Amino acid sequence: xxxxxxxxxxxxxxxxxxxxxxxxxxxxxxxxxxxxxxxxxxxxxxxxxxxxxxxxxxxxxxxxxxxxxxxxxxxxxxxxxxxxxxxxxxxxxxxxxxxxxxxxxxxxxxxxxxxxxxxxxxxxxxxxxxxxxxxxxxxxxxxxxxxxxxxxxxxxxxxxxxxxxxxxxxxxxxxxxxxxxxxxxxxxxxxxxxxxxxxxxxxxxxxxxxxxxxxxxxxxxxxxxxxxxxxxxxxxxxxxxxxxxxxxxxxxxxxxxxxxxxxxxxxxxxxxxxxxxxxxxxxxxxxxxxxxxxxxxxxxxxxxxxxxxxxxxxxxxxxxxxxxxxxxxxxxxxxxxxxxxxxxxxxxxxxxxxxxxxxxxxxxxxxxxxxxxxxxxxxxxxxxxxxxxxxxxxxxxxxxxxxxxxxxxxxxxxxxxxxxxxx
Numbered sequence: 344x345x346x347x348x349x350x351x352x353x354x355x356x357x358x359x360x361x362x363x364x365x366x367x368x369x370x371x372x373x374x375x376x377x378x379x380x381x382x383x384x385x386x387x388x389x390x391x392x393x394x395x396x397x398x399x400x401x402x403x404x405x406x407x408x409x410x411x412x413x414x415x416x417x418x419x420x421x422x423x424x425x426x427x428x429x430x431x432x433x434x435x436x437x438x439x440x441x442x443x444x445x446x447x448x449x450x451x452x453x454x455x456x457x458x459x460x461x462x463x464x465x466x467x468x469x470x471x472x473x474x475x476x477x478x479x480x481x482x483x484x485x486x487x488x489x490x491x492x493x494x495x496x497x498x499x500x501x502x503x504x505x506x507x508x509x510x511x512x513x514x515x516x517x518x519x520x521x522x523x524x525x526x527x528x529x530x531x532x533x534x535x536x537x538x539x540x541x542x543x544x545x546x547x548x549x550x551x552x553x554x555x556x557x558x559x560x561x562x563x564x565x566x567x568x569x570x571x572x573x574x575x576x577x578x579x580x581x582x583x584x585x586x587x588x589x590x591x592x593x594x595x596x597x598x599x600x601x602x603x604x605x606x607x608x609x610x611x612x613x614x615x616x617x618x619x620x621x622x623x624x625x626x627x628x629x630x631x632x633x634x635x636x637x638x639x640x641x642x643x644x645x646x647x648x649x650x651x652x653x654x655x656x657x658x659x660x661x662x663x664x665x666x667x668x669x670x671x672x673x674x675x676x677x678x679x680x681x682x683x684x685x686x687x688x689x690x691x692x693x694x695x696x697x698x699x700x701x702x703x704x705x706x707x708x709x710x711x712x713x714x715x716x717x718x719x720x721x722x723x724x725x726x727x728x729x730x731x732x733x734x735x736x737x738x739x740x741x742x743x744x745x746x747x748x749x750x751x752x753x754x755x756x757x758x759x760x761x762x763x764x765x766x
Contacts, residue, residue, distance in 0.1 A: 345373065346372065346382050347368050347372045347373065347383045347385065348376065348383070350384060350385070350402070352386070354389065356532050356534065357388075357417055359473075361387050362483065363443075364440050365476075367443050369474055381411060382412060383412040384406050387417040390419045392671035393672070399419060400423075407431075414431065415435070418499055422499075423674065435459070436502065437488065438504065439458045439464075463507055467484075467485070467513035467517055468513050479721055479723070479746055480720070480746050482529055484514060486509055486536060487509055490533075491506050492610070495610045496673065497673070498675065506535075511540075515558070518531075519558050522560040528732065529562060529564045530564075535570050538569075541573075548573075549580035549584040552587065553587070556584075556587035563591050563719055564591060565593060565736060569594070570611075571597075571618040575620055591732070592625075592631060592633065595635040595636070595664075596634070596635070597666075598638065600642065605649050608678075615656060618660075631735040632735055635663065635665075637666045638665060640668070640696060641689030644681065645684065645692075650692050654695065657696065662700075663703075664760070667696050667697055670684075701759040712754050712756065713754065714753070715752070715753050716739070717733075718741070718750060718751075719731055719748075720747065729741050740761055743766050
């Protein structure tokens with residue numbers, strides 16, 4: 344039987360898409376974990392930054408040299424179509440993953456299919472075919488595809504298209520099946536979870552969270568990234584939905600810059616104050632909420648003063664997690680044409696912000712030393728340890744307990760990005 348291996352890069356949405364492809368491929372081919380024994384390798388690609396794109400294209404080239412058939416799936420087929428064609432045998436866009444078996448069959452016949460025309464498939468309605476790896480207690484459930492944004496730096500919107508929210512009832516049913524199958528952490532994901540339902544005329548994320556919370560079982564839900572604009576517009580409903588003990592008290596709200604002009608140049612559709620209001624109100628309602636944000640350093644119009652405003656915002660708000668990305672110009676985006684800032688300047692700004700963020704992480708994590716917390720063990724860690732999560736999604740490194748088990752631990756130490764717990 345033909346052997347197929349799937350390699351996944353990038354976000355949780357890609358991981359969910361790989362679950363779909365794994366289920367479909369397994370009906371006609373043998374799935375293998377190692378490319379060494381594979382006849383066909385499906386690369387579920389990411390195109391967020393240039394570095395990742397180059398890494399994936401080089402990977403495809405090396406697989407071709409080994410004599411493998413390579414199918415390029417994910418975001419790159421639409422972002423870098425010509426480059427992908429040069430290093431692979433087929434292209435499949437994210438909204439065409441449901442025909443991946445037909446693509447593999449075509450490749451084996453010596454054909455070179457290019458399946459990147461847009462479709463409106465509702466992935467929640469084909470979720471039963473997913474083949475999730477049972478490596479941990481985590482199940483990823485996508486709730487929508489595409490976004491409502493027009494960010495001037497983003498190429499992913501070309502790959503994923505405009506917002507298409509999946510059917511609420513189908514999503515809830517998928518979560519129910521995951522819980523019944525023993526998964527304890529449900530990660531709901533999309534490009535912007537906060538936009539869920541807007542294509543149907545209203546914000547529906549709070550409705551979805553309430554429906555999921557009614558599912559029987561002891562499990563936790565991690566809500567994926569939501570943009571400040573959407574979060575602030577439904578803030579009261581969102582806060583009320585987060586009251587459920589089944590929802591991790593965790594928000595990922597990317598501010599991207601602390602400067603209003605830079606935000607306008609980025610076409611971000613939110614203000615600094617929107618971000619501040621969301622964080623402030625969540626912290627007022629939930630004492631131990633964990634706040635994650637994203638910052639792009641070195642956007643072409645970011646002056647030294649603009650960077651300082653970003654630095655001061657992070658210093659004052661103190662997010663628990665700051666994901667820092669250096670600006671990477673992407674093809675076909677408005678920002679692609681802008682003159683880039685010198686690399687050494689961007690590197691230095693990134694260093695300063697990273698140093699600040701680490702200091703904040705240490706400061707906020709030290710508050711938990713000596714406390715006893717109930718945590719959910721979600722997966723294996725390094726050197727015989729396991730990774731657990733508090734009710735606010737803070738990572739806790741433990742040595743005892745089983746994956747999928749809730750245990751009580753005492754926090755004895757911390758780093759800037761995790762806690763250490765003992766039974």
